[in-house]
Amino acid sequence: MRDDPASLQPPQVRTMQMIWGSLVVTTLLYPFVVVSTGRAAAAEPGPPALFYGVFALFSLSLGAMSLALPGLMQKRAARGAALVSGLEVDEAQRYEPEREQGFRDPAAARVERVFRDPQRAALTAARVYLTPFVVGAALAEAVANLGLVLAFLGAGIRPALPFFAAALGLLAARFPTTERVLAAFEETTGVRFPR
Numbered sequence: 001m002r003d004d005p006a007s008l009q010p011p012q013v014r015t016m017q018m019i020w021g022s023l024v025v026t027t028l029l030y031p032f033v034v035v036s037t038g039r040a041a042a043a044e045p046g047p048p049a050l051f052y053g054v055f056a057l058f059s060l061s062l063g064a065m066s067l068a069l070p071g072l073m074q075k076r077a078a079r080g081a082a083l084v085s086g087l088e089v090d091e092a093q094r095y096e097p098e099r100e101q102g103f104r105d106p107a108a109a110r111v112e113r114v115f116r117d118p119q120r121a122a123l124t125a126a127r128v129y130l131t132p133f134v135v136g137a138a139l140a141e142a143v144a145n146l147g148l149v150l151a152f153l154g155a156g157i158r159p160a161l162p163f164f165a166a167a168l169g170l171l172a173a174r175f176p177t178t179e180r181v182l183a184a185f186e187e188t189t190g191v192r193f194p195r
Helices: 011-036 049-084 118-155 161-172 178-189
Strands: 089-095 109-115
Touching (some): 011 178, 049 161, 049 178, 118 161
Antiparallel strands (some): 089 109
16 A cells, blocks of 8 residues: 555544534534424514524634634644654655755755654544544534524524524535645644655
8 A cells, every 4th residue: 555645544534524424414404494393484572682693693703613723622632642652753855956056955955754654643643633623513513503593592594594504614614534634734743744
């Protein structure tokens, strides 16, 4: 098996894709739940007007946290995991031909750090990525839950639809792929997978 990113497929990535798919399907089902329970039309009296603003503000903060918090968690966990798991690194100089002048000039060299055992590093990267991914996806789905609660409080389906759409947008932005998992680990550790 070659050790390029396409051949490094940790099983945790498949698990993350299944979690992602289930959250997307659940969010897509929420409008059908609202309609099938007879809550599509606004009820009188509906929720207080303050609820709309509070729910919108709360969903904005949840959306921002779903984007920022996983990145912070990922950085801390990746640094610690790379140290604790004892991933070995090879260092090599790579020359950039456009900067060479005659003999190999040290200024044209760039030091590259590469994982010695990319399979093991890929498994570590996926383990590190899993928890922040789940936290971010759960926060994104919480936005849809706010829309569902608003609809069940008597607001109807129209005010709830933006919440469902925002949750789907937040989830769509974080579809887990092997390339994304490995790139996040490379960026955090400063070490890359062999290409």
